[in-house]
Amino acid sequence: MTQEQWGQLKNSLLGTVGQNNYKNWIEPLEFDEITEGVATFTVPTTFLGNYVSRNFGDLILHHLSQSGQPVRRLNFRVAANVAARPVAEVTLEKPAVTSAPVQSARGGEEQLPNAPLDARFTFDTFVVGKPNELAHAAARRVAEGGPVTFNPLFLYGGVGLGKTHLMHAIAWELQQQRPDLNVVYLSAEQFMYRFVQALRDRKMMDFKQLFRSVDVLMVDDVQFIAGKDSTQEEFFHTFNALVDQNKQIIISADRAPGEIKDLEDRIKSRLQCGLVVDLHPTDYELRLGILQSKVEQYRLQYPGLEIESGVLEFLAHRISTNVRVLEGALTRLFAFASLVGRPITMALTQDCLADVLRASERKITVEEIQRKVSEHYNIRMSDMIGPKRVRTYARPRQVAMYLCKQLTSRSLPEIGRRFGGRDHTTVMHGVKRIEELRAKDGQIAEDLELLRRALEA
Ligand SMILES: Nc1ncnc2c1ncn2[C@@H]1O[C@H](COP(=O)(O)OP(=O)(O)OP(=O)(O)O)[C@@H](O)[C@H]1O
Numbered sequence: 001m002t003q004e005q006w007g008q009l010k011n012s013l014l015g016t017v018g019q020n021n022y023k024n025w026i027e028p029l030e031f032d033e034i035t036e037g038v039a040t041f042t043v044p045t046t047f048l049g050n051y052v053s054r055n056f057g058d059l060i061l062h063h064l065s066q067s068g069q070p071v072r073r074l075n076f077r078v079a080a081n082v083a084a085r086p087v088a089e090v091t092l093e094k095p096a097v098t099s100a101p102v103q104s105a106r107g108g109e110e111q112l113p114n115a116p117l118d119a120r121f122t123f124d125t126f127v128v129g130k131p132n133e134l135a136h137a138a139a140r141r142v143a144e145g146g147p148v149t150f151n152p153l154f155l156y157g158g159v160g161l162g163k164t165h166l167m168h169a170i171a172w173e174l175q176q177q178r179p180d181l182n183v184v185y186l187s188a189e190q191f192m193y194r195f196v197q198a199l200r201d202r203k204m205m206d207f208k209q210l211f212r213s214v215d216v217l218m219v220d221d222v223q224f225i226a227g228k229d230s231t232q233e234e235f236f237h238t239f240n241a242l243v244d245q246n247k248q249i250i251i252s253a254d255r256a257p258g259e260i261k262d263l264e265d266r267i268k269s270r271l272q273c274g275l276v277v278d279l280h281p282t283d284y285e286l287r288l289g290i291l292q293s294k295v296e297q298y299r300l301q302y303p304g305l306e307i308e309s310g311v312l313e314f315l316a317h318r319i320s321t322n323v324r325v326l327e328g329a330l331t332r333l334f335a336f337a338s339l340v341g342r343p344i345t346m347a348l349t350q351d352c353l354a355d356v357l358r359a360s361e362r363k364i365t366v367e368e369i370q371r372k373v374s375e376h377y378n379i380r381m382s383d384m385i386g387p388k389r390v391r392t393y394a395r396p397r398q399v400a401m402y403l404c405k406q407l408t409s410r411s412l413p414e415i416g417r418r419f420g421g422r423d424h425t426t427v428m429h430g431v432k433r434i435e436e437l438r439a440k441d442g443q444i445a446e447d448l449e450l451l452r453r454a455l456e457a
Pocket residue numbers: 121125126127128132157158159160161162163164165166254290323324327
């Protein structure tokens with residue numbers, strides 16, 4: 001690409017990002033070259049490179065490909081030290097992972113044990129809903145970089161619920177707001193490798209000094225050090241030294257501190273000292289919100305690709321395992337639709353995601369339904385399946401039978417057997433009755449919807 005072509009491309013970027021963004025972020029970029037699919041730019045500061053890569057990387061790639069440039073990746077390097085230090089990369093093929101060297105107030109920048117931050121994991125892209133609002137609020141508070149109010153912040157939750165995303169978001173935010181701070185993010189596994197390496201190279205003093213010079217320490221997936229005695233020991237000392245100096249620590253794990261097996265009690269109790277918050281499993285609304293936000297991002301990458309209404313709702317409803325699976329499904333859907341040049345319809349979705357949909361089918365049992373319905377109508381399980389035919393029990397029983405028919409693959413005779421050995425015609429009658437009521441009785445319709453959601457959550 002010639003400088004002139006870059007000039008034209010910048011003009012088209014101006015139209016997309018607006019005058020202000022253009023002046024602050026795009027204008028300072030100096031185009032260097034494109035080699036082997038990598039476009040390299042020189043930037044005046046690390047910060048600018050990181051910011052552009054995170055916020056405009058995909059957009060620049062998109063404009064490049066629109067203008068016929070075969071670019072897969074962007075590379076930003078700092079003006080003063082062009083050859084030595086790439087500051088950020090954005091790729092089309094892989095996730096946009098950028099290395100994020102933290103500016104050390106003490107000049108020890110190269111040695112800080114940082115893991116790369118994912119450019120997509122910012123607060124802007126984190127969708128907040130009931131299941132994660134507390135974790136998000138706590139992360140935001142820490143990211144302000146003000147006085148330490150709770151230490152550590154301990155985030156925990158199941159697979160793919162956004163723990164790493166929130167930690168990276170804190171790191172990005174701190175880099176912007178408080179570039180003077182030494183912020184270190186790494187996984188517990190990387191902590192261990194660093195520690196073992198220091199032991200092997202007889203550089204324990206350096207190791208200790210390095211970690212103790214940190215202002216904010218984030219350790220992801222701390223459950224990894226369970227059962228690893230000397231790593232735990234060192235972690236404990238690092239932790240204490242930082243807490244004593246009033247330095248912020250943020251930890252994540254897949255379960256609460258007290259539930260991590262083979263973790264020393266003194267560490268457990270230390271971890272519990274600050275604020276412990278969990279990320280709950282997603283609910284339907286959060287999943288839908290996440291899908292909508294991802295679609296906004298995909299629209300840049302796949303302009304003009306249409307998505308039929310109802311598809312996102314369908315996915316949010318059907319894929320309730322974790323956000324990673326949900327995202328993967330959407331990525332596949334967009335890639336597939338763009339390849340075959342067809343809009344994303346319900347039929348295409350079912351076709352393209354058949355395996356994911358099958359795998360995430362949750363098997364709801366008859367017993368679960370009976371239990372939930374009993375709780376909802378405040379009757380005993382024994383009355384739900386017992387012989388009494390008064391309306392107080394008969395109606396909930398019919399509701400439960402209806403839900404069994406809808407949400408399980410059990411046959412009518414099987415359902416009948418589970419309801420105290422009733423005949424299949426009784427089940428059929430019950431199901432029919434609820435179908436009729438559903439159409440004319442708002443209360444029943446609402447009950448059914450509530451119960452269905454509770455069972456499918
Ligand atoms: N609330 C959310 N808004 C937007 N994206 C989300 C949200 N929660 C999770 N994600 C996305 O889901 C994916 C998985 O999240 P993340 O890696 O943070 O999970 P995790 O809790 O650290 O899981 P693991 O325990 O497997 O490491 C990421 O791509 C992340 O961006």
